[in-house]
Amino acid sequence: MRASNQFADATSGVVYVHSSPAAVCPHIEWALAATLDSRPDLTWTGQPADTGLLRTSVEWAGPVGTGGRLAEALKVWQMLRFEVTENPSEGVDGERFSYVPQLGLWRGSTSANGDVVIGEMRMRAILASADVTGEIHRALGTAWDEELEPYRAGDEGAEVTWLRRNVG
Numbered sequence: 001m002r003a004s005n006q007f008a009d010a011t012s013g014v015v016y017v018h019s020s021p022a023a024v025c026p027h028i029e030w031a032l033a034a035t036l037d038s039r040p041d042l043t044w045t046g047q048p049a050d051t052g053l054l055r056t057s058v059e060w061a062g063p064v065g066t067g068g069r070l071a072e073a074l075k076v077w078q079m080l081r082f083e084v085t086e087n088p089s090e091g092v093d094g095e096r097f098s099y100v101p102q103l104g105l106w107r108g109s110t111s112a113n114g115d116v117v118i119g120e121m122r123m124r125a126i127l128a129s130a131d132v133t134g135e136i137h138r139a140l141g142t143a144w145d146e147e148l149e150p151y152r153a154g155d156e157g158a159e160v161t162w163l164r165r166n167v168g
Contacts, residue, residue, distance in 0.1 A: 020080050035069050055151070083098045
């Protein structure tokens with residue numbers, strides 16, 4: 001029997017760090033570990049869209065709302081480009097968070113197939129605005145998608161392994 005919460009207790013998703021300076025990578029790993037309460041197994045590779053930067057991705061599982069907590073933890077480093085997805089679960093919409101330095105953080109609700117969903121009240125506000133097309137693009141995260149698209153393309157980069165020192 002489920003707890004008194006009528007909504008799903010757990011979900012999963014993916015963290016995509018599209019670009020990060022090498023010096024920040026260990027800090028990202030620590031932030032993810034602290035948020036997920038377990039050490040992520042990350043493999044860093046070169047980012048072909050921006051020489052000198054690295055990329056990684058990791059699947060995660062956790063309580064509903066973890067995607068937002070992961071996005072909050074990562075946006076501390078304002079030079080990053082990243083996306084965090086949280087899959088929909090029983091009674092709870094999915095979410096996608098996108099971050100690029102020039103635009104900041106964008107959040108959108110997603111359907112089971114990953115499409116961005118715009119709610120009724122938001123759509124009514126968009127229709128009442130002077131710039132309907134611009135507001136729809138903002139609601140869909142178009143500027144974030146355009147900025148991230150070159151970074152999403154995969155390429156066989158050199159693997160980077162981070163050495164860890166156990167302390168304590």
